[in-house]
Amino acid sequence: MSVLYEIIEKYAEENGICDFGVCGAERFDYIRDDIEKNADILKGFVEQDIEKRINPDITLEGAKSIISIAVKYNCDMNFKKDNKIRGYISMGAVGEDYHIYMAKLLKGLAEKLSESLSFRYAYFSDTGPLCDRAVALKCKIGYKGKNGCVVSKNGGSTVFLGYIITDIDLSCFPDFLLEREFSDFSCEKCGLCVRSCPSGALNEAGFKIEKCVSYITQLKRRLSYEEMKLIGINIYGCDMCQKVCAKNTEPVRQIIDINEAMPEIEHILGLTNRQFKEKYGKTAMGWRGAAVIKRNAVCALLKYDEEYAFNMICGALKSESALVRQTAAMAVALKKQDKGIDVLKEAEKNEKDNETVSVIHESLSFLRREIKWATGTQEA
Numbered sequence: 001m002s003v004l005y006e007i008i009e010k011y012a013e014e015n016g017i018c019d020f021g022v023c024g025a026e027r028f029d030y031i032r033d034d035i036e037k038n039a040d041i042l043k044g045f046v047e048q049d050i051e052k053r054i055n056p057d058i059t060l061e062g063a064k065s066i067i068s069i070a071v072k073y074n075c076d077m078n079f080k081k082d083n084k085i086r087g088y089i090s091m092g093a094v095g096e097d098y099h100i101y102m103a104k105l106l107k108g109l110a111e112k113l114s115e116s117l118s119f120r121y122a123y124f125s126d127t128g129p130l131c132d133r134a135v136a137l138k139c140k141i142g143y144k145g146k147n148g149c150v151v152s153k154n155g156g157s158t159v160f161l162g163y164i165i166t167d168i169d170l171s172c173f174p175d176f177l178l179e180r181e182f183s184d185f186s187c188e189k190c191g192l193c194v195r196s197c198p199s200g201a202l203n204e205a206g207f208k209i210e211k212c213v214s215y216i217t218q219l220k221r222r223l224s225y226e227e228m229k230l231i232g233i234n235i236y237g238c239d240m241c242q243k244v245c246a247k248n249t250e251p252v253r254q255i256i257d258i259n260e261a262m263p264e265i266e267h268i269l270g271l272t273n274r275q276f277k278e279k280y281g282k283t284a285m286g287w288r289g290a291a292v293i294k295r296n297a298v299c300a301l302l303k304y305d306e307e308y309a310f311n312m313i314c315g316a317l318k319s320e321s322a323l324v325r326q327t328a329a330m331a332v333a334l335k336k337q338d339k340g341i342d343v344l345k346e347a348e349k350n351e352k353d354n355e356t357v358s359v360i361h362e363s364l365s366f367l368r369r370e371i372k373w374a375t376g377t378q379e380a
């Protein structure tokens with residue numbers, strides 16, 4: 001058995017890596033069509049140079065093999081819900097940013113291997129040029145589930161992925177690792193994730209990323225009315241298709257403080273940029289910045305009928321961020337309340353930013369149409 005395999009196996013055991021595998025660093029030409037199809041949708045999320053996405057040699061000249069690892073993050077939300085107005089943060093984004101954590105793990109593994117032989121390497125988790133999922137699938141650490149995620153053998157669907165591109169030939173790895181198949185481990189007869197998906201992004205025919213709540217909460221732009229309604233109370237991520245996955249194993253940690261996973265929306269909206277950075281800058285949602293998360297928080301308020309939720313939306317019309325003010329104007333319209341007319345008129349009068357004035361104006365027209373349609377009366 002390869003000495004390198006033993007080193008990786010030991011390192012994995014000691015560091016909570018639930019699955020690992022290796023593959024050759026040949027080009028990933030077979031995912032080019034998918035990459036091209038989703039190029040516009042994924043702009044800003046992934047490497048834009050398609051050649052870099054499919055050719056490991058561009059990232060590491062002389063690349064021969066890739067090591068892929070998976071680390072479980074399944075959490076038990078062990079807290080009681082209360083009646084407060086809260087938004088939901090994906091369990092993968094609660095606590096230390098997994099990009100940092102995974103980078104440490106990958107670096108540690110590469111350094112451990114370097115003690116036995118000299119080699120060049122480059123490691124990434126989510127932010128690298130290659131597609132983490134394509135690498136993981138090629139390394140056979142799992143199969144592609146109906147939820148679009150890699151379902152790993154020991155960690156199920158809730159795993160963080162990372163990879164190391166190396167210039168060493170790892171085809172000497174044990175056959176059971178290189179040749180494993182998943183015929184006895186599949187989504188067959190399940191479909192729980194498809195049935196649980198709140199937005200219809202998942203269906204038996206595949207995955208429509210543009211409808212995925214997790215994707216929508218990470219967009220930087222102003223959302224459409226439809227997108228605002230789709231995201232529900234999620235202020236970052238979604239998790240539904242992961243939480244229900246029948247292949248998930250025992251949770252690896254507990255979240256006992258409700259404020260970690262479900263902060264009060266008033267708290268989120270009240271944060272200054274500096275406070276947001278201090279509190280969330282080192283989590284996986286920090287990279288999107290305060291304005292995007294506050295925009296989502298305003299959308300989440302649509303799910304609450306309380307007068308207080310409406311008042312918070314109105315308060316967001318005075319936000320420092322134009323994105324938040326625009327979203328608040330649209331949310332006032334979506335609430336379809338008569339009093340929203342005066343609120344929007346006042347906001348339009350006080351607004352200085354031209355684009356926001358135009359959004360408030362459109363929201364006012366939208367609200368007037370909705371009220372007229374609902375009551376059959378003349379426009380307010």
Ligand code: SF4
Binds near residue numbers: 202211212214241242
């Ligand atoms: S993250 Fe949510 S919206 Fe996206 S596919 Fe999964 S269940 Fe559907």
Ligand code: SF4
Binds near residue numbers: 194
């Ligand atoms: S929930 Fe079921 S169908 Fe969906 S990925 Fe998990 S095992 Fe597959």
